[in-house]
Amino acid sequence: MFRCSSTASSPTLLCLTLWPLWSLLMSAFCHPHHSPCILTQKTALCSNSELSSVPGGLPDSIEDLHLNHNHIQMLQDDSLSRYVSLRTLSCADNLLETVGSKLFHNSPHLESLNLAANNLHVGYQQTSLALLTLSRLRVLDLSKNRLTEDMVSVLLQNMTSLEYLNLSRNLLLRLDESSFSDLHQLRELDLQRNMLFEIDGSFDHLHKLQRLNLAFNYLPCLVHFHMTQLVVLNASHNAIEWFIANQDLQEVFQLETLDLTDNNLLFFPFLPTHSRLRNLHLSQNRVSFYEHLADTFAYPNWKTSVQFYNLRGNMSNVTAKLWDESLHGDISSLDLLDLSGNQVHYFPQGFISKMPSLTRLRMWTNCLEVLNLTLEKLPGTLYELDVSNNRLTELHADQVSLRKLGNLSFLNLSQNDLQTLPAQLLSSLTSISSVDISYNRVGVCPLEAGGGGMGGVNQSDCVVCRNIISLRYLYLSGCNLGRLPSSAFVGTPLTHLELSNNPELIIGPRSIAGLSRTLHHLGLGNTGLRHFDFSPFHHLKSLNISRNSLTQLPASLLRLELKLLDLRDNKLTTVPSAQANVLATKLHTVFLNGNTFNCCQLDWYRTFEKTVTIMDLSDISCQDLTKRTHRVVLVDSLICGGSEGESVYWYILLFIVPVLCLVGMAVIFLLTFRPRLLPTALRTNSYLQ
Ligand SMILES: *[C@@H]1O[C@H](CO)[C@@H](O)[C@H](O)[C@H]1NC(C)=O
Ligand SMILES: *[C@@H]1O[C@H](CO)[C@@H](O)[C@H](O)[C@H]1NC(C)=O
Ligand SMILES: *[C@@H]1O[C@H](CO)[C@@H](O)[C@H](O)[C@H]1NC(C)=O
Ligand SMILES: *[C@@H]1O[C@H](CO)[C@@H](O)[C@H](O)[C@H]1NC(C)=O
Ligand SMILES: *[C@@H]1O[C@H](CO)[C@@H](O)[C@H](O)[C@H]1NC(C)=O
Ligand SMILES: *[C@@H]1O[C@H](CO)[C@@H](O)[C@H](O)[C@H]1NC(C)=O
Numbered sequence: 065m066f067r068c069s070s071t072a073s074s075p076t077l078l079c080l081t082l083w084p085l086w087s088l089l090m091s092a093f094c095h096p097h098h099s100p101c102i103l104t105q106k107t108a109l110c111s112n113s114e115l116s117s118v119p120g121g122l123p124d125s126i127e128d129l130h131l132n133h134n135h136i137q138m139l140q141d142d143s144l145s146r147y148v149s150l151r152t153l154s155c156a157d158n159l160l161e162t163v164g165s166k167l168f169h170n171s172p173h174l175e176s177l178n179l180a181a182n183n184l185h186v187g188y189q190q191t192s193l194a195l196l197t198l199s200r201l202r203v204l205d206l207s208k209n210r211l212t213e214d215m216v217s218v219l220l221q222n223m224t225s226l227e228y229l230n231l232s233r234n235l236l237l238r239l240d241e242s243s244f245s246d247l248h249q250l251r252e253l254d255l256q257r258n259m260l261f262e263i264d265g266s267f268d269h270l271h272k273l274q275r276l277n278l279a280f281n282y283l284p285c286l287v288h289f290h291m292t293q294l295v296v297l298n299a300s301h302n303a304i305e306w307f308i309a310n311q312d313l314q315e316v317f318q319l320e321t322l323d324l325t326d327n328n329l330l331f332f333p334f335l336p337t338h339s340r341l342r343n344l345h346l347s348q349n350r351v352s353f354y355e356h357l358a359d360t361f362a363y364p365n366w367k368t369s370v371q372f373y374n375l376r377g378n379m380s381n382v383t384a385k386l387w388d389e390s391l392h393g394d395i396s397s398l399d400l401l402d403l404s405g406n407q408v409h410y411f412p413q414g415f416i417s418k419m420p421s422l423t424r425l426r427m428w429t430n431c432l433e434v435l436n437l438t439l440e441k442l443p444g445t446l447y448e449l450d451v452s453n454n455r456l457t458e459l460h461a462d463q464v465s466l467r468k469l470g471n472l473s474f475l476n477l478s479q480n481d482l483q484t485l486p487a488q489l490l491s492s493l494t495s496i497s498s499v500d501i502s503y504n505r506v507g508v509c510p511l512e513a514g515g516g517g518m519g520g521v522n523q524s525d526c527v528v529c530r531n532i533i534s535l536r537y538l539y540l541s542g543c544n545l546g547r548l549p550s551s552a553f554v555g556t557p558l559t560h561l562e563l564s565n566n567p568e569l570i571i572g573p574r575s576i577a578g579l580s581r582t583l584h585h586l587g588l589g590n591t592g593l594r595h596f597d598f599s600p601f602h603h604l605k606s607l608n609i610s611r612n613s614l615t616q617l618p619a620s621l622l623r624l625e626l627k628l629l630d631l632r633d634n635k636l637t638t639v640p641s642a643q644a645n646v647l648a649t650k651l652h653t654v655f656l657n658g659n660t661f662n663c664c665q666l667d668w669y670r671t672f673e674k675t676v677t678i679m680d681l682s683d684i685s686c687q688d689l690t691k692r693t694h695r696v697v698l699v700d701s702l703i704c705g706g707s708e709g710e711s712v713y714w715y716i717l718l719f720i721v722p723v724l725c726l727v728g729m730a731v732i733f734l735l736t737f738r739p740r741l742l743p744t745a746l747r748t749n750s751y752l753q
């Protein structure tokens with residue numbers, strides 16, 4: 065990138081001798097001094113320059129012209145006529161209402177046009193005439209232009225070369241067969257954030273469409289889905305109650321990603337019979353499984369199928385058999401299944417084994433009550449399993465099925481009601497790296513228990529955490545832990561141990577000593593912490609000792625190389641200067657809100673302020689001598705005085721009274737005994753006026 069200076073008096077000679085090279089550089093990289101644009105090779109960057117028209121005087125040869133964030137209201141017919149090589153024109157976020165119908169007459173190579181965030185709804189007709197002349201246009205962005213579907217059909221007529229089209233953030237309500245009928249080459253279409261509630265047959269002509277984004281609209285259902293060539297379909301954040309693919313098609317659907325997040329699905333989607341679906345996003349719906357209702361003899365009056373009638377005549381009616389869970393379609397290629405935030409009570413029989421290459425199963429916030437890993441036959445490819453925030457009271461598994469989960473690295477069981485687990489759960493998972501068991505009623509097994517032979521997967525109220533060489537992150541918040549057994553984590557190279565919210569926790573001298581060489585983060589918030597010797601934990605970088613009623617900092621902290629320290633909600637009145645100075649050289653981040661700081665002992669604040677980020681600074685308060693509360697940031701030394709403020713304050717109080725008395729006495733003396741002084745003074749004043 066070059067910016068040239070306008071005059072160069074001393075290097076003239078050099079310039080002359082290098083003239084051919086210089087002029088080459090000039091034409092390629094430089095531009096007249098007054099131009100608001102930056103030129104790099106064939107690109108002119110003129111964004112954010114308060115322009116109201118296309119700047120003249122750019123090199124004729126430019127190929128990319130960027131005019132974003134200016135004030136251009138109209139692109140005149142001849143404003144691009146010099147730039148015959150133009151390939152990309154970007155004029156987003158201006159005040160553009162229309163473009164001249166002959167604007168592109170000399171731009172035969174234009175391939176990419178970005179007119180996003182303008183006011184094209186005003187002059188769309190004339191704009192459409194200009195677009196008609198762009199026979200090579202591949203990329204068009206018309207997002208955020210307040211366009212309705214009628215304006216869009218005018219703008220898009222005969223745009224047969226388009227491959228990418230962005231119509232997001234417009235005012236589209238409904239689409240039909242005619243909407244995109246000319247866009248035979250279209251590969252990607254972004255329609256997110258409109259108000260679409262109907263899309264009847266509108267994509268039928270788009271035989272090359274691979275990516276379709278319909279997120280944030282008002283679609284009530286997607287039935288008779290038959291776009292076999294589509295690779296990514298994003299219909300998240302609509303009001304979809306049904307997704308039903310055309311299950312009669314024997315063709316393989318190319319669909320790889322289907323996003324139906326945040327809709328109103330009650331049923332697992334009725335997917336294509338043959339597909340390559342890898343990512344299925346179904347979180348934030350109301351999906352449940354109904355296998356237990358499939359027995360039509362028990363419920364003879366239940367409807368067994370749902371039909372969708374096409375009101376516009378001859379299109380086939382769609383029928384879905386409801387309670388038959390064998391009709392989920394082809395999920396054999398699934399890699400990610402996200403069902404979090406639904407109402408799943410159980411997995412239908414054989415459901416999970418239909419997904420032999422699943423790596424991520426996200427089930428947080430559902431209604432699972434029992435998880436029997438032996439029964440479910442989770443695949444060996446599984447890498448992440450999140451069943452947090454369900455109603456699990458039991459987790460069962462035998463040794464064989466646990467050993468099979470050789471790739472499982474992330475396991476989240478938190479926020480359930482687990483009371484028993486296979487004690488050897490973690491020791492049997494050979495790749496386990498992060499486990500969250502927080503907010504359950506299970507503890508850490510002592511040395512004696514659960515340690516039995518290799519076959520020991522008996523249910524237990526504790527889990528063995530020793531000798532798990534792959535485990536790095538362990539979260540045991542809110543598990544009602546009491547005394548941690550000694551050597552509880554021996555042989556497990558944890559870097560991250562979270563024990564917060566266990567108010568009865570007692571950490572014996574040898575319970576976590578084994579971690580001194582690996583531990584980076586230790587969470588001891590709300591654990592009734594009193595005295596703890598942190599000095600062995602040389603590698604600790606992050607420590608949370610919030611909510612512990614501490615009146616002073618543990619001295620051993622000062623020997624650590626901490627970067628982050630959470631001291632919130634304790635009973636500190638100050639951080640002594642000696643400690644603050646040491647901490648300030650090491651800490652990056654500190655939390656201090658919720659202590660009972662003394663406003664007169666805030667030296668720590670001035671020390672920290674220089675080098676440490678105090679995350680909750682604006683919330684931290686202190687009390688002055690009269691127990692009034694102030695924000696630390698607003699405290700000035702006069703409230704009670706800092707060390708230097710204090711002396712000044714008292715000096716003033718001590719000396720101002722006698723001084724005032726003396727002055728008063730002097731005045732009285734003078735007025736009484738030198739009466740002529742007054743008229744003189746008055747005379748002088750009036751004279752000056
Ligand atoms: C679009 O193309 C068709 C066929 O080439 C042509 O008949 C029609 O006039 C064109 N429409 C416009 C608005 O130019
Ligand atoms: C379409 O435009 C919107 C808004 O201008 C933008 O957020 C979105 O990323 C664009 N879509 C694609 C696929 O580039
Ligand atoms: C679907 O679109 C929404 C909104 O743009 C986006 O947040 C989400 O990541 C998209 N989903 C996928 C799978 O890309
Ligand atoms: C419906 O009928 C129209 C004309 O009657 C025909 O053009 C169209 O192909 C039919 N659609 C289907 C899905 O059969
Ligand atoms: C769809 O169902 C309606 C009502 O039962 C029926 O009249 C119509 O013929 C059906 N259409 C097709 C194509 O089967
Ligand atoms: C878990 O499933 C296995 C296999 O079906 C079964 O043998 C075992 O009894 C189940 N365990 C429990 C506690 O239900």
Ligand SMILES: *[C@@H]1O[C@H](CO)[C@@H](O)[C@H](O)[C@H]1NC(C)=O
Binds near residue numbers: 445446471
């Ligand atoms: C486990 O993961 C590794 C790397 O992610 C992969 O190469 C391997 O194939 C996986 N094993 C199984 C059984 O899926």
Ligand SMILES: *[C@@H]1O[C@H](CO)[C@@H](O)[C@H](O)[C@H]1NC(C)=O
Binds near residue numbers: 453476478479499500
């Ligand atoms: C486990 O899940 C809970 C609740 O869904 C979440 O808050 C927590 O951050 C997760 N734990 C990890 C380690 O990601």
Ligand SMILES: *[C@@H]1O[C@H](CO)[C@@H](O)[C@H](O)[C@H]1NC(C)=O
Binds near residue numbers: 520
């Ligand atoms: C598991 O339980 C059975 C029966 O309750 C018992 O015989 C066996 O010793 C236990 N195994 C271990 C490793 O504790």
Ligand SMILES: *[C@@H]1O[C@H](CO)[C@@H](O)[C@H](O)[C@H]1NC(C)=O
Binds near residue numbers: 587
């Ligand atoms: C420290 O632990 C408490 C729980 O006791 C938690 O609320 C807080 O967010 C933690 N602090 C940080 C910085 O994560």
